[in-house]
Amino acid sequence: MDLPKDFLVKMKDLLKDEYEEFYKSYHEPKKQGLRVNTLKVSIDEFLEKSPFTLEKIPWVKEGFFYNDEERPGKHPYHEAGLYYIQEPSAMAVGELLDAKPGEKVLDLCAAPGGKTTHIAARMNQEGFLLANEIHPARAKILSQNIERMGIKIAIVTNETPARLAERFPTYFDRILVDAPCSGEGMFRKDPNACAEWSLENVALCASRQIDILAHAATMLKPGGRLVYSTCTFSPEENEGVISQFLKEDTRFTIESVIAYEGFRKGQKDWIVEAASDIDKTFRLWPHKLQGEGHYVAVLTKIDGEVVDRRKFAEVLKDQKVLKDYTQFAKETFINPPKGNFILFGDQLYLVPDGMLTLKNLKVLRPGLHLGTKKKNRFEPSHALALALKEDEVIHTWNAGKDSDEIKSYLRGELLAGKGPKGWYLVEVDGFSIGWGKLAGDVLKNHYPKGLRWAGK
Ligand SMILES: C[S@@+](CC[C@H](N)C(=O)[O-])C[C@H]1O[C@@H](n2cnc3c(N)ncnc32)[C@H](O)[C@@H]1O
DSSP states (O other), X not given: OOOOHHHHHHHHHHHGGGHHHHHHGGGSOOOEEEEEOTTTSOHHHHHHHOOSOEEEOXXXXXXXXXXXXXXXXXXXXXXXXXXXXXXXXXXXXXXXXXXXXXXXXXXXXXXXXXXXXXXXXXXXXXXXXXEEOSSHHHHHXXXXXXXXXXXXXXXXXXXXXXXXXHHOTTOEEXXXXXXXXXXXXXXXXXXXXXXXXXXXXXHHHHHHHHHHHHHHHHHEEEEXXXXXXXXXXXXXXXXXXXXXXXXXXXXXXXXXXXXXXXXEEOOGGXXXXXXXXXXXXXXXXXXXXXXXXXXXXXXXXOOOOOOOOOOBOOOOOOTTTTHHHHHHHHXXXXXXXXXXXXXXXXXXXXXOTTOBOOTTSOEEESSEEEEEEETTEEEEOHHHHHHOOGGGBSOEEEEOTXXXXXXXXXXXXXXXXXXXXXXXXXXXXXXXXXXXXXXTTEEEEOSOGGGOOOOO
16 A cells, blocks of 8 residues: 555654554554444344354444455345444444434534434434535435434435534534544545545645534534544644634533543644643544544533524425325324424425424435325335334335345345235345335335346
8 A cells, every 4th residue: 555655754753653553554454344223123133133243343332343255235134224334433433422312413524424323323213313414425325324224313414514503503412523534544444545645635624624613613502512523643633623623612621531442542742732631532543443543522512602593394284285195104004103294395204303494405305204295195215114113014024134035125026925905014034124015916116226236
């Protein structure tokens, strides 16, 4: 691997005696991780059913190292959202944000959704999670991952931090800024990060991060928690950004949270004018633990005014519009999902309680997508299938993870079978994976075309 020369010179100067050990880590194989999605399966049940060789990641209860040759990214359990493949160090961030059920949480730089999906699992389908991504194509991928993981309480926007700050002042209990950074900690995992690196870009990233943090600060309630994280080593970002932010916004302090084994302290002497408690922030080093490079700071807003200029979302009360959905719900659910309805064009969504209006914001997903209102009928969405559990629906169609039937379903083929006609929640080993519609001894396949597996 060709590491940038200026980067190596800088790291040698910073790390001194530790540099050789750090440099050697680039010749070690990177560790792969998966995080169990506790919205769909408990950790114990997953371990019992998983076909993979797993080893516990010490700093996150849902995290496991896996063996790359076993390819968990191409498995029916992956399509059913039982786990998310995530770099092991990155899992520390969701752990330290520590979101709770019922809270209002913002993930400001969220795509592709590793941390969003972790936060959502911790919230256990209660509360309100706004996942935002500034780049439109990346926002789509974020939205797809939220769907696969069966998350009901997330809204996905494609906005700038500034525009969200105007709409959501002092609204959130917790905010994550997983900042766009110079990516030095990802050189082993992603050679592109290496090619794009320069000293100028480090400076540019630092000033962008200050700007993003200032908007995040506006959106946090007094008493709320703000987590800033990067996947870079550069002190101009990391300790430098946090020190400058705390100097400019005196309502915040660095929280003391427990350090897991292998986490190192933030470096006071690597920057000028370091914040007094900067050593309470964390560095994750590839030569000190089995993961890539990361930095995490946990901040609390100890003070500040509450700004209340909120306008709530208008929810649908017109039962006539809901007629086809109500019919579908009667034929399909034992327990229909609860919440408030909103209609975006012909798309019906269920939105979390207390949601503010999203008018004039770029919204990809205003809540749980229930489905499409067609002429005289309702067609359920893939997102709904993935968010449902088998005891919530009348008809299920279960196939084993190693069966030909599940592979056939994932390829989009028709399945043969008998039963009452209607919508069936298709499952792999009892975990929802999509819809099928049975009529005349044939289950018509509703697995989305864009997700279908190729080949035999
Ligand atoms: C480190 S990545 C986020 C990774 C994500 N949190 C995860 O765990 O999957 C940073 C994200 O910030 C976005 N970004 C870039 N410039 C931004 C800006 N000015 N404001 C907000 N987000 C930005 C990038 O598009 C990128 O998706």
